[in-house]
Amino acid sequence: MAVEEVDPVSGRVTTGHEWNGIKELDTPVPRGVLIFLIVTHIFAVIWWFVMPTWPLGTTYTKGLLDTNQHKIVEERLVQANAARASWVDAIETASFDEIRADPKLMGIVRSTGHQLFGDNCAACHGRDGKGGHGYPDLTDDDWIWGGDPEMIAETMRIGINSPHPESRASQMPAFGRDQMLDRRQVVDVAAYVHSLSNPSESTSATIGSIEAGKEVFLANCAACHGEDAKGNRDLGAPNLADGYWIYGGDLQAIITTIHSGRQGHMPTWDERLSPAEIKILALYVHSLGVENP
Amino acid sequence: MIAQLTSSERQYSAVILILLLMAGIAMAALGKADALGVQGVIVLLYSGVLLAFVLSSIDKPEPSEDRQANYYDDPIKVGIVLSMVWAVFGMFMGVWVAAQLAWPNLAFDAAWSTFGRMRPAHTTGVIFGFGGNALIATSFHVVQRTSRTRLAGQLSPWFVLMGYNLFCLLAVSGYFIGITQSKEYAEAEWYADLWLVIVWVTYLVLYIRTLARRKEPHIYVANWYFMAFIVVVAMLHIVNNLAVPVSWGHAKSYTIWPGVQDAMVQWWYGHNAVAFFLTAGFLGMMYYYLPKRAGRPIFSYRLSILSFWGITFFYMWAGSHHLHYTALPHWVQNLGMTFSVMLLVPSWASAGNALLTLNGAWHKVRDDATLRFMMVAAVFYGLSTFEGSFLAIRPVNSLSHYTDWTVGHVHAGALGWVALITFGSLYTLVPALWKRERMYSAALVEVHFWLALAGTLIYVFAMWNSGIIQGLMWRTYTEDNALAYSFVDSLLAMYPYYIARAFGGLLFLLGTIVGCYNIWMTVRMAPVTAQDHADLPDRRAAPGIAPSPAE
Numbered sequence: 127m128a129v130e131e132v133d134p135v136s137g138r139v140t141t142g143h144e145w146n147g148i149k150e151l152d153t154p155v156p157r158g159v160l161i162f163l164i165v166t167h168i169f170a171v172i173w174w175f176v177m178p179t180w181p182l183g184t185t186y187t188k189g190l191l192d193t194n195q196h197k198i199v200e201e202r203l204v205q206a207n208a209a210r211a212s213w214v215d216a217i218e219t220a221s222f223d224e225i226r227a228d229p230k231l232m233g234i235v236r237s238t239g240h241q242l243f244g245d246n247c248a249a250c251h252g253r254d255g256k257g258g259h260g261y262p263d264l265t266d267d268d269w270i271w272g273g274d275p276e277m278i279a280e281t282m283r284i285g286i287n288s289p290h291p292e293s294r295a296s297q298m299p300a301f302g303r304d305q306m307l308d309r310r311q312v313v314d315v316a317a318y319v320h321s322l323s324n325p326s327e328s329t330s331a332t333i334g335s336i337e338a339g340k341e342v343f344l345a346n347c348a349a350c351h352g353e354d355a356k357g358n359r360d361l362g363a364p365n366l367a368d369g370y371w372i373y374g375g376d377l378q379a380i381i382t383t384i385h386s387g388r389q390g391h392m393p394t395w396d397e398r399l400s401p402a403e404i405k406i407l408a409l410y411v412h413s414l415g416v417e418n419p
Numbered sequence: 420m421i422a423q424l425t426s427s428e429r430q431y432s433a434v435i436l437i438l439l440l441m442a443g444i445a446m447a448a449l450g451k452a453d454a455l456g457v458q459g460v461i462v463l464l465y466s467g468v469l470l471a472f473v474l475s476s477i478d479k480p481e482p483s484e485d486r487q488a489n490y491y492d493d494p495i496k497v498g499i500v501l502s503m504v505w506a507v508f509g510m511f512m513g514v515w516v517a518a519q520l521a522w523p524n525l526a527f528d529a530a531w532s533t534f535g536r537m538r539p540a541h542t543t544g545v546i547f548g549f550g551g552n553a554l555i556a557t558s559f560h561v562v563q564r565t566s567r568t569r570l571a572g573q574l575s576p577w578f579v580l581m582g583y584n585l586f587c588l589l590a591v592s593g594y595f596i597g598i599t600q601s602k603e604y605a606e607a608e609w610y611a612d613l614w615l616v617i618v619w620v621t622y623l624v625l626y627i628r629t630l631a632r633r634k635e636p637h638i639y640v641a642n643w644y645f646m647a648f649i650v651v652v653a654m655l656h657i658v659n660n661l662a663v664p665v666s667w668g669h670a671k672s673y674t675i676w677p678g679v680q681d682a683m684v685q686w687w688y689g690h691n692a693v694a695f696f697l698t699a700g701f702l703g704m705m706y707y708y709l710p711k712r713a714g715r716p717i718f719s720y721r722l723s724i725l726s727f728w729g730i731t732f733f734y735m736w737a738g739s740h741h742l743h744y745t746a747l748p749h750w751v752q753n754l755g756m757t758f759s760v761m762l763l764v765p766s767w768a769s770a771g772n773a774l775l776t777l778n779g780a781w782h783k784v785r786d787d788a789t790l791r792f793m794m795v796a797a798v799f800y801g802l803s804t805f806e807g808s809f810l811a812i813r814p815v816n817s818l819s820h821y822t823d824w825t826v827g828h829v830h831a832g833a834l835g836w837v838a839l840i841t842f843g844s845l846y847t848l849v850p851a852l853w854k855r856e857r858m859y860s861a862a863l864v865e866v867h868f869w870l871a872l873a874g875t876l877i878y879v880f881a882m883w884n885s886g887i888i889q890g891l892m893w894r895t896y897t898e899d900n901a902l903a904y905s906f907v908d909s910l911l912a913m914y915p916y917y918i919a920r921a922f923g924g925l926l927f928l929l930g931t932i933v934g935c936y937n938i939w940m941t942v943r944m945a946p947v948t949a950q951d952h953a954d955l956p957d958r959r960a961a962p963g964i965a966p967s968p969a970e
């Protein structure tokens with residue numbers, strides 16, 4: 127049945143079988159393929175000899191190099207830490223002022239800080255540190271808790287409304303929802319707060335509301351935000367008289383804040399970043415807000 | 420379609436559908452508010468619609484007696500249509516997911532449209548929906564033609580095809596409502612997995628029975644590959660999906676594999692899914708449609724043997740290269756790596772065998788876009804297997820892993836190889852199956868070819884660039900030995916490439932839509948009047964030669 131034929135193109139014979147018109151040539155395996163097969167096998171066998179590869183019951187062949195990935199990682203980590211040791215030690219021991227006076231260390235702060243900020247903070251504060259709704263801008267000079275490097279480092283260490291035992295607590299009460307103020311009073315005090323940073327927008331129509339709002343403010347808000355509404359850093363109560371807002375400064379956003387309250391959450395970095403990294407970030411964040419750091 | 424079944428076969432199918440319908444009701448009742456309940460309703464609707472279809476023609480006249488005189492092509496036709504429908508769905512999902520990576524807001528704040536749910540809808544849609552249906556359809560075609568016998572069952576081909584599509588539907592609809600096993604390419608939950616086992620075993624039995632009835636003394640190479648595909652996928656699917664459901668009323672289950680063993684089983688599965696689903700099955704396609712279209716004999720039978728056994732043997736060991744530098748013991752990684760390197764030779768032998776088969780037909784490759792689809796597919800097969808073996812080398816993988824380079828490799832294989840070989844095969848198969856002289860428009864095949872090729876190249880080059888840039892950025896240190904870039908910096912660097920990828924994918928999708936139109940118009944064309952008498956089963960008794968499957 128098998129009828130071998132000669133293929134006119136290649137000059138080779140077929141195997142003599144045919145499947146619905148398909149035939150096969152009996153071409154031997156090209157020499158290149160065999161050589162290639164041998165080369166890859168030699169590579170594999172060499173690898174088996176030098177590296178850990180084959181299982182042997184409860185153990186495995188260790189290979190002539192007697193290495194393994196755990197050992198390699200540990201060595202690499204030691205090397206990497208040693209390579210960084212000089213400046214990491216300097217940053218850990220020096221005071222903020224000393225570091226700021228040292229251009230070389232500040233160079234490291236800027237480059238390392240950029241990466242640390244990108245990987246740890248940018249998700250909330252934005253890549254450029256400019257924040258967004260609910261997340262404060264770290265590049266302006268308006269600070270809720272304080273903007274010198276020491277304070278920034280402290281904020282990072284303990285967090286805000288975080289599980290850290292020393293965490294900063296930031297509570298803006300929900301005056302409307304919890305019925306401390308009625309609807310009218312909320313609108314009035316919002317108009318007043320709004321007018322502080324937008325004095326030009328107070329018209330004769332709103333002036334009455336603003337006046338009433340001021341009374342409400344002095345009675346309910348001044349304890350935290352201060353009589354002049356310039357905030358209180360000990361309580362984390364922000365300045366309401368400048369143009370910087372965490373939750374938005376239009377009238378509606380302010381009403382929402384007063385009605386429902388706000389509790390921003392900032393994680394603690396105490397155990398996630400090393401002391402040197404916290405210091406670097408504090409200086410880096412500080413430098414974002416200063417024209418010429 | 421139903422007219423081809425005898426009335427007792429129609430009754431059987433009605434019984435099966437009623438049982439399925441009851442299973443759907445049981446799932447809905449047990450699942451109640453759980454996602455399982457929703458899945459039950461889907462089973463119910465699916466089997467209900469099919470049942471209505473069967474019942475509507477249950478009284479049709481009995482089929483003419485000489486069914487055995489013809490090949491069984493109806494399930495193949497339906498399989499091709501389903502495959503193209505899934506292709507459009509899956510690739511649309513791919514484009515959408517790609518666009519989301521560039522513009523995350525395209526999730527529109529809904530849960531079902533988040534990246535995490537749409538991505539598996541894409542992978543399942545293209546791999547199992549498009550690829551799987553194409554494989555089932557072409558395997559039914561190839562096994563009949565190369566065995567010169569009709570499929571060994573009347574009902575079972577339908578059961579396999581429609582049952583398989585129910586599995587795909589359950590999987591994809593499940594993702595959208597938040598069901599997943601969290602195993603890549605095996606996301607579907609336990610009830611769908613159990614169902615697939617039944618379907619797949621039926622497929623295996625059907626295939627073996629058909630081969631056993633063959634009228635040719637030898638089993639053609641393409642069938643070796645289809646068999647390997649069916650057998651190994653059954654094995655992989657069962658082992659990787661061993662899990663215990665939380666209760667009969669919950670969609671959720673927990674795998675029985677603990678910790679790092681789970682990871683190893685998953686990637687033994689994952690890699691062999693690549694090997695036996697995305698490679699072996701499609702090699703089966705290639706071994707039939709390429710020589711058929713080229714009108715040339717296979718370059719070397721001996722090379723076919725070498726590559727078949729090489730591929731089946733080496734792939735099995737290579738899975739651990741997906742877990743380099745992880746908690747998996749170092750020796751397992753090394754073993755997988757060396758086997759991946761050795762795997763290159765049989766892989767290239769297959770690609771080379773295909774390309775050398777074209778010797779004497781290169782003028783056809785130039786003029787015929789259908790053959791060109793298959794030629795380029797073989798080139799991409801060679802390319803992606805070279806890339807794969809390269810990426811499997813541990814130090815290379817330390818750069819490429821977690822980056823878009825992997826995604827580039829995936830799509831060099833998935834678009835360049837899997838999709839192109841499928842389109843080439845379908846353009847060969849469709850006119851033959853529907854007895855048309857040719858495809859409706861050769862020009863549109865040409866348009867599809869260039870859209871697909873351009874899309875693939877844009878996609879793959881964008882991902883190579885983006886992957887290597889990413890990998891390098893993650894390991895760049897400043898002169899002070901600190902990391903130079905944050906992850907966000909690398910994301911930003913990828914932005915232009917993500918746009919390019921989405922654009923390349925869009926071209927590819929457009930090509931697929933053109934293909935659908937062309938196939939549809941071909942089906943609507945007038946059939947050729949003269950019956951092709953060669954395309955009929957051989958009705959003589961099977962030859963007495965003892966079959967030897969190894970050949």
Ligand code: HEM
Binds near residue numbers: 542833921
């Ligand atoms: C229209 C064309 C396509 C586009 C635009 C596309 C796009 C995508 C995107 C954006 C991803 C996610 C990548 C990530 O997570 O970073 C992806 C993953 C994937 N796609 Fe596609 N795809 C297309 C076609 C296909 C086809 C035809 C197949 C298979 C036959 C396929 C198989 C896969 C697989 C297996 C993955 C997972 C890759 C991994 O986990 O590494 N894609 N695709």
Ligand code: HEM
Binds near residue numbers: 698740828832837
């Ligand atoms: C010699 C053949 C091949 C080898 C040795 C190989 C090797 C690899 C390697 C090393 C990875 C990356 C693993 C990682 O870093 O996570 C990978 C990923 C992948 N390859 Fe291949 N590859 C081969 C052929 C193919 C082909 C032909 C296809 C497709 C059609 C393919 C599809 C995939 C897919 C889908 C993934 C992504 C898996 C995931 O989700 O992470 N591979 N392959």
